[in-house]
Amino acid sequence: MSLSTLNAISPIDGRYRNKANALAPYFSEEALIKYRVLVEIEYFIALCEIPLPQLENVDSAIFEDLRAIYKNFTAEDATAIKDIEKVTNHDVKAVEYFIKEKFDALGLSEFKEFIHFGLTSQDINNTAIPLSIKEAMNDVYVPEYLTVLNKLKELVTEWASVSMLARTHGQPASPTRLGKEIDVFVVRLQEQFNLLNDIPSAAKFGGATGNFNAHHVAYPNIDWKAFGSKFVQEKLGLQHSFPTTQIEHYDHMAALFDTLKRINTIIIDLDRDIWTYVAMDYFKQKIKKGEVGSSAMPHKVNPIDFENSEGNLGIANAIFEHLAAKLPISRLQRDLTDSTVLRNVGVPFGHTLIGFKSTLKGLNKLLLNESKFAEDLENNWAVVAEAIQTILRREGYPNPYEALKGLTRTNEKINQNSISNFIDTLEVSDEIKTELKAITPSNYTGI
DSSP: OOOOTTTOSSTTTTTTHHHHGGGHHHHSHHHHHHHHHHHHHHHHHHHHHTTOGGGTTSOGGGHHHHHHHHHTOOHHHHHHHHHHHHHHSOHHHHHHHHHHHHHHHTTOGGGGGGTTTTOOHHHHHHHHHHHHHHHHIIIIIHHHHHHHHHHHHHHHHHTTTOEEEEEETTEEEEEEEHHHHHHHHHHHHHHHHHHHTTSOOEEEOSSTTSSOHHHHHHOTTSOHHHHHHHIIIIISOOEEEOSOSSSOOOHHHHHHHHHHHHHHHHHHHHHHHHHHHHHTTSEEEOOOTTOOSOSSOTTOOOOHHHHHHHHHHHHHHHHHHHHHHHTTOOSTTOOSHHHHHHTTTHHHHHHHHHHHHHHHHHHHTEEEOHHHHHHHHHTOGGGGHHHHHHHHHHTTOSSHHHHHHHHHSSSSOOOHHHHHHHHHTSOSOHHHHHHHHTOOTTTOOOO
């Protein structure tokens, strides 16, 4: 059976393939193999640039031909490496053998034993995977995040003057403005995004147990620590973790996943609020010709985009949570569990991307139902009681809170007339009464 969107097990590669396929160049099996080839090639070039005595005769003009091996990497190349792996039963060794074949073709056979020289497979994996994550973040995640953020910023401006009845504990509370409530999410998202910039993209590079043992025994006069740091930081653009065991300690990667999880949680919070506002009839939704909302109820236009986002972001967070909790833990100098779970690193990114796109789609379908905002405010004049009793406190009026409590803590309807009549009974100046009567649910919205 050939793989298609209809028979894929994962919905990321099936139903939602068109929403997540931008991540394939970073997190697919082919992508991982390509990143491994990249690291191996750049490592060989770095050894030539020392230069090691045995590599002094490598002409630097050949470097671009070597880089072309990963720059022009194809699906056929990936398949060739997988065929080699069927024999080696080792994925990184298969990459090494593939590159050796390329060296033969380039006339570099005498130098091919310096491919993967002194390294363990985790020197390749623990640089390739952080590099793929970093580039996926920059190329795919950040643009999608900014698209959602900028849409929210637009709504902050568009809805800046829309007065809205707030609800604390689900009950009517001091009024607010719709734009400000959206701005709460904007600022929360921005603050968490700023934290992402403080998290290094770290990588391990130091041999079988992190000490450059093989490198040092072969060439004891070379500062391999300095070489490793220069290679990881200048060639790959990552931070060199040192000292380590055989593997990267993943503390920084865990911090990244935890922060991505918090961003998703903020979006989930937004999804649920907008969903509730739709249920309260604060928003209508744009209707697309031909669509149905229910197989049984023709009238329904459901807020499915926010539900879809919430579900996908929840799955993403569950996996981010496991990755962040599991990766920093490894028995002694290493076990294999990190390799197993890292093969799933693209999954939470995929669900996150789907979630972002669904939230954005839902936001773009919203139609403001201004009459419902005005109706709810008009039906809840009791919320101005806070304003009245606060001004009375300012004026030294005796027991203002208790006076307003007696008026408003009742099952009887409170409206503009009952508030106005109550103000007329107060023993305050006409100027203060005028000030109090000017307060309405629509203008008592703070700053």
